[in-house]
Amino acid sequence: TEAHIKSMDAHRNLNAYITETPEKAVEMAKASDAKRAKGEAGKMEGLPIAIKDLFCTEGVQTTAASHILEGFKPEYESTVTTNLFNNGAVMLGKANLDEFAMGSSNTSSYYGNVINPWKTASGKDLVPGGSSGGSAAAVAAGMALAATGTDTGGSIRQPASYCGIVGLKPTYGRCSRWGIVAFASSLDQAGPMTKTVRDAAIMLGAMAGHDAKDSTSAPIAVPDFEAALTGDIRGMKIGIPKEYRVDGMPEEINKLWDNGIAMLRDAGAEVVDVSLPHTKYALGTYYIVAPAEASSNLARYDGLRYGQRVMDDGDSLDDMYMKSRAAGFGKEVQRRIMIGTYVLSAGYYDAYYNKALKVRRRIYEDFANAFGTVDAILAPTAPSAAFAIGENEDDPVKMYLNDVFTVPASLAGLPGLSLPTGLSSEGLPLGLQLIGKPFDEETVLRVGGVLE
Ligand code: GLN
Numbered sequence: 001t002e003a004h005i006k007s008m009d010a011h012r013n014l015n016a017y018i019t020e021t022p023e024k025a026v027e028m029a030k031a032s033d034a035k036r037a038k039g040e041a042g043k044m045e046g047l048p049i050a051i052k053d054l055f056c057t058e059g060v061q062t063t064a065a066s067h068i069l070e071g072f073k074p075e076y077e078s079t080v081t082t083n084l085f086n087n088g089a090v091m092l093g094k095a096n097l098d099e100f101a102m103g104s105s106n107t108s109s110y111y112g113n114v115i116n117p118w119k120t121a122s123g124k125d126l127v128p129g130g131s132s133g134g135s136a137a138a139v140a141a142g143m144a145l146a147a148t149g150t151d152t153g154g155s156i157r158q159p160a161s162y163c164g165i166v167g168l169k170p171t172y173g174r175c176s177r178w179g180i181v182a183f184a185s186s187l188d189q190a191g192p193m194t195k196t197v198r199d200a201a202i203m204l205g206a207m208a209g210h211d212a213k214d215s216t217s218a219p220i221a222v223p224d225f226e227a228a229l230t231g232d233i234r235g236m237k238i239g240i241p242k243e244y245r246v247d248g249m250p251e252e253i254n255k256l257w258d259n260g261i262a263m264l265r266d267a268g269a270e271v272v273d274v275s276l277p278h279t280k281y282a283l284g285t286y287y288i289v290a291p292a293e294a295s296s297n298l299a300r301y302d303g304l305r306y307g308q309r310v311m312d313d314g315d316s317l318d319d320m321y322m323k324s325r326a327a328g329f330g331k332e333v334q335r336r337i338m339i340g341t342y343v344l345s346a347g348y349y350d351a352y353y354n355k356a357l358k359v360r361r362r363i364y365e366d367f368a369n370a371f372g373t374v375d376a377i378l379a380p381t382a383p384s385a386a387f388a389i390g391e392n393e394d395d396p397v398k399m400y401l402n403d404v405f406t407v408p409a410s411l412a413g414l415p416g417l418s419l420p421t422g423l424s425s426e427g428l429p430l431g432l433q434l435i436g437k438p439f440d441e442e443t444v445l446r447v448g449g450v451l452e
Contacts, residue, residue, distance in 0.1 A: 001025050001048045001090050001092070002029075004048045004092055005022045008022070008138075008143045013115065014116075014137050015112050015113065015115060015134075016050070016095060016096055016114055016141065017050065017093040017094060017096060017134060017138065017143070018061075018063055018093075018109075018111045018134070019053065019060060019093055019094040020092065020093035021092065021093045021094070022092070022093075024091060025092050028085070028091060029046055029090050032045050032046035041088060042088035042206070043087040043088065043205060044087045044202065044206045047090060047145050047146065048089075048092050048144060049089050049144050049145060049146045049147055049148070050093060050094075050095040050134070050135055050147035050148070051093070051095065052094070052132050052134070052148050052149055053094035053096065053134070054100075054181045054183075055080060055094075055150075055179065055181075055190070057074065057077060057078070057091070058074055058076055059073055059075075061073055061094070062181070063111070064097070064100050065096060065097045065098060065099045065110055065111055066100055066301075066329065066330070066333065067307075067308060067330070068301045068325070068328025068329055069301075069308075070307055071307060074179070076179060077179060078178060078179025078180055079178040079179055080179070080190045081148070081179070083206060083208075084203075084206055092138075092144050095132070095134030095135040095138055095144075096109050096111055096112075096134030096137075097130065097132055097133060097134055097135070098130040098131035099332060099333050100181065100294070100333050101131040101150055101155055101181075102131065102183065102294070102332050102336055103131050103399070104129060104131070104399055104400075104403060105127040105129065105130045105133070105389075106128055106130040106131065107389060107393060108330055108333070109134075113127070113389055114127075114134050114137050115128070116128040116129075116137060116140075116386050117137055117141040117163065118162075118163065118164060118386060118428055121427065124388050125389045126388055126428070127162065127388070128140075128159050128386065129158045129161065129163065129382075130158070131150075132147070132149035132150065132155045132159050134147075135148065135193045136149070136160055136162065136163035136167070137159075137163055139194065139195060140163035140164055140165050145194075145195070145199075146192060146195070146199055146203050147192075148192065148207070149167060149190070149191055149192070151191060151406075152187045152189075152290060153403050154382075154402075154403045154405075154406025154410065156168065156191045156193060156418070157417075157431070157433055158382050158406055159193075160418045160419075160420075160431060161429065161431030162385065162428075162431075163386070163429065165420065166199070166448070166452075167191065167192070167193045167418045168194075168200045168204060168418075168445075169189055169191045169415060170191050170208065171218070171436075171438050171439045171440075171441065172186075172189050173216055173218035173220075173439075174204075174208050174218060174220075174415070174439065175189060175190040175191065175207050175209075176210075176211030176213065176214040177190070178213040178214040182293075182297040183297065184291075184294055184297070186216075187286075187289070187290060187293070187410050187411070189410075197229065197417070197419060197448045197452050198226065200445065201226045201228065201445050205222060205226065209222050220439055223442060225441060225442060225445055228441075229445060229449040231446075231449060232268075232446075233267050233268060233269045233446060233450050234269070236270070236375045236376070236443075236447065237269070237375050238269050238272070238375065238376055239272060239377045240271060240378060241273075241274050241276045241279065242274070243277065243280065244405060246404065249380075249383055250383070252430070253380050253384070256380065256421060257380055260421055261378065264447070267450045272373070272374060274373070274374055275366075275370070276367065278359060281362075282363055282404070282407050283400060283401070283407055284356075285356045285359045285363065285407075286407040286410065287339070287400055288352050288353060289353075289356050289357070291336040291337070292339075292344050292356075293340070294336045294337065294340050295336070295337045295340025296340070298329075298333070298337055302321050303323070303325070307328065308324060308328045309324050311323055332396075343356075363408055363411050363412055364413070371437045375436075375440075375443050375447075376434050376435065376436050376440075376443050376444055376447050377435040377436075378432060378433070378447075379435065380430075380431070380433065381406065381430075381431035381433040382406070383401070383405065384402070385429065385430055405433060406433070413438065414438060415435070415437075415438075415440065415441045415444055416433050416434070416436075416444070417433065417448045418433045419434075419448050419451060419452055434447050434448055
């Protein structure tokens with residue numbers, strides 16, 4: 001814990017944390033020592049981690065990287081952080097993210113950009129990916145042994161890929177959403193961001209479990225994920241979705257993918273082509289469903305109940321809502337609220353939202369069909385390596401394209417593991433992604449352990 005606190009001091013320029021809690025960390029570490037001395041060590045006893053600032057932490061400011069929540073100190077602890085702390089994990093601080101987890105570059109945070117610890121030869125500052133960019137940068141720079149992330153459409157996997165670490169989005173329902181600031185409730189899922197696949201297995205075991213406080217949390221036992229890492233994938237069938245070979249994909253990503261395929265074959269797996277025919281609609285579907293749910297979830301920030309309030313003498317209630325929300329929400333969040341409100345409004349609901357739900361079902365069925373013959377699917381995590389800060393900023397659609405390989409598994413609620421498997425021509429990390437059957441994190445971890 002002390003070493004990591006020193007590293008946080010040394011890397012403050014990366015802006016990976018919104019709130020640092022070193023005193024609390026030392027206190028928690030001491031309590032861990034005492035527990036260990038009594039022979040009562042939990043699964044993560046004494047291990048110092050960063051918590052994405054989207055998880056409510058009792059008495060510790062929780063901002064969701066938004067101005068509107070500045071100063072908000074929850075009176076409760078999220079279920080996932082409760083589970084982690086009960087298993088002995090030590091909190092170093094709250095990690096930076098895109099505002100309300102909306103983004104792929106961590107440039108929408110009210111608390112400023114996070115800088116990727118990796119650099120090109122020319123030394124340009126790169127994005128860490130998003131939205132869990134602070135979590136990824138903290139782990140990559142040694143400012144945390146591991147971190148929590150959340151993934152709605154790729155926010156664990158894409159920053160893991162950009163920062164050269166491991167990120168696991170579990171099956172929807174595996175980890176409780178209770179106490180996590182909601183973005184899109186039918187997609188949001190918490191998961192571990194770690195240095196190794198084994199660490200991800202251990203941390204997921206410490207986070208997961210049924211929770212009566214989240215009605216979508218699955219009443220399914222938590223297996224021993226670490227035991228799944230046998231290193232033996234002989235006879236397993238891995239699918240390669242042909243629709244992911246998109247036009248204009250950089251050659252180095254194709255090569256990374258081919259290398260992964262070769263490694264799996266060498267290890268005795270059978271690699272076969274599969275088809276996910278509705279892949280081309282996934283991005284459009286996601287960018288209707290996610291903003292629709294966000295517009296509804298974010299209605300609660302009204303200037304009364306949380307954080308910032310802006311009003312002048314004589315203002316009506318509506319004036320106060322308008323001024324507080326205009327001042328409290330950043331540009332990307334406002335854009336999503338407007339898109340979401342539009343697609344849910346009478347007259348457009350059937351044309352957009354309802355249609356998106358139907359396509360979402362088709363995307364799920366594509367995967368279900370593929371998993372009739374294969375155990376897991378291998379694909380790139382993102383179509384590129386980390387890009388320069390400021391790039392894609394003026395073109396939201398270009399930014400959304402980063403999520404092309406991550407949103408399908410999110411829409412289908414499936415587990416996805418991203419792990420670093422190579423470097424780009426500029427020496428930046430690139431990740432591959434394994435997608436598994438519902439509640440079969442064990443298989444993606446086992447195959448991931450072989451690719452690592
Ligand atoms: N980049 C996607 C978005 O902007 C995904 C974000 C996430 O998974 N939280 O919505």
